[in-house]
Amino acid sequence: MAPTGTVRVPSDVVLSLVSGTLGHSGPMDTTRSLSPRVRWAVPAVAAGAVAAAFLVPAAVGAVASDDLPAVTADELVDRVANAEKVPVSGTVVYTARLGLPDVTVSELQGAGPLDLLGGSTTMRVWSDGEDASRAALLGDVSEYSVVRSGPEAWTYSSADDEAVHYVVDPADLERYEALADEAAEPSVEGDVPTPSEAADLALAQARIYTDITTTDPVEVAGRSAYQVELRPQTDGTLVDRIRVAVDAETSVVLRTQVWSVQDTEDPALEVGFTDVSFDAPDPSVFDFSPPAGAEVREVEVPLPEPGTMEKPGSEALGEDAGFAVSGTGWETVVEVSDVDVEEILGATAEGRLPEGSTGSSGADDLLEEFTDAEEGELPGIPELDTQALYDQLTTPVDGGRLLTSALLSVLVTDDGRVLAGAVPPATLEELAG
């Protein structure tokens, strides 16, 4: 309680100044020298300082770094295609402005792949550059994780405490080992996108039907990056342009943005790092085992037959019953016939009752028993009324139901065909006849 005695005179003077001029108060206070106007200026200054503190870093971060050696667009595409795989970890922000009806359910159900339909989603990603990776979709006090490690993968949703274990079909395991290629990793329902996956899709189309240019270098997640811009040569597609930012040093894709013809200002789809590190993550990150008490589902994923490994081209699958591709390049429309939408939705709605219909683990187990057969084929959207979602997302049109979004149109006809493509809905209706 006693004074320390280390008070130096200047601070004493300052203090008496402070107490005398700024604060000394009460009825007997007559020494106030700061006018009320000056006092009221303080909050204004504070507000200004706060605004500056929050806005200036953002403005500085947006400044492009232009001291990179120039590269041509083709070189850049090559670099991405042939980039050496490096470990990557960081924070990815995914933003979709697809113009879909709002079906955000994360407040009620926790984070899940459905969040990706609209709005902004933050993800944490880790990759060792080889065959192990992890992505966590972050919600308020919830998380949806996809952990891959070689031939197996896990998804875990914190909201319903459910883990799904995907393994390569034992019959195919040998072939998997022979391939030992990331192209052969088991496909996971409800997977989450990364900037590079989104870019791969676009760059696959890049060489044909597309104008490729480079823009000025940009800065993404604090790294200098080249940026390549792809513009479809046709105007029969919903895609206006795509920009891919590539790290100058490692050629890792840092950000992919896709603009729709409907809105050339804000990208309809944007997925990019806001924070990135190229240090190898702790291996324990990729080592997932389901928590005790969690519900665990096992799914065996057969490897695709050799030959169908590439993306379906118009010739490769043209004759295949029930599967047809029309149009080329950006105007490609995929048509699948003999799809019983009602059955898929019905089975799903029955198989995965919305949360709340059963709560006890006993009843859940019983449900599992009855629905086990279809489990593997069902869409990985847990515990949601799929029929309601379908009705909400699609609008009835002549002869079917139509899903329109800024980048993709899907037409489900009443005779069981599904047509999809990055084309205006009219094109689909025309094709469907």
Add this chain to the structure above:
Amino acid sequence: MSIVDTPVPVAPAAPARATARLLRSELRLVFGRVRNLVLLAGLAAVPLLIGTVLFVTQSTPVAGQGPPFLDRVTGNGVFLVFAALVSCLPFLLPLCVAIVSGDAIAGEASTGTLRYLLVVPVPRTRLLLAKAVAALAFAGAAVVAIAVVGLAAGAAYFGVGDVVLLSGDTIPLAAGMLRTLGVVGYVIASLTGLVAVGLFLSTLTEVPVAAMASTVVVAIVSGVLDALPQLSAIHPGLLTHHWLDFGEFLRLEVDASTLLAGLAVQGAWVAIFGALAWSRFTTADVSS
């Protein structure tokens, strides 16, 4: 209240002692008030209530439903702390902050004691600070009460064990306790902005209820705005937007930048509304 006995090192003898005395009396005022103690007890009863309900219903079909963490509680009592905090954050904790901070100046003004308080040879700035510290201490006590009662009730009803993170990974109980401590600290820090807002509103009026009510309204309006997707541009700056970021402590790797972003926003609200409260309080003519 060890904070009271800590000498203020820089200040000269008389003001230091006066400030310490002032702070002590403010704390005594806040914690000695029956109304506030009832409030504290009520908040502490929330985890007890949730725990009891979960214990009674744990083998019925409705078990495992509700807000985040609720379904985890029956497996591990530690989660009762988080479930109770999630339940109290939208309304009860802001209410508690509002009652204490809204009352701080307006309460004294309405009873006519503010005039006498200002005769004490302590600058108004320091008086305001003492009020702020006392209000924050009460908010902190409320959060700690929820956490302690939650942990005790959770342990008694369901036992405690290794903590399953949101990512599905399991960490040992000791590490889990450390993270729980982090959660409590973050939640307390999250309330500082609202304390500043309440204090400012309290300097505007001589009717304490008005200040309390408007402080609650600020918190609720902030929550409403946060729920409107059309306003996503302003969401990151909202008072309540980062409150649930305490979940960061339950992720695989705790990302400091997420937590710091939330704290920075609170800092900004404290800076602006603290300055406003100071301007108002040091320029106001106190007549009652």
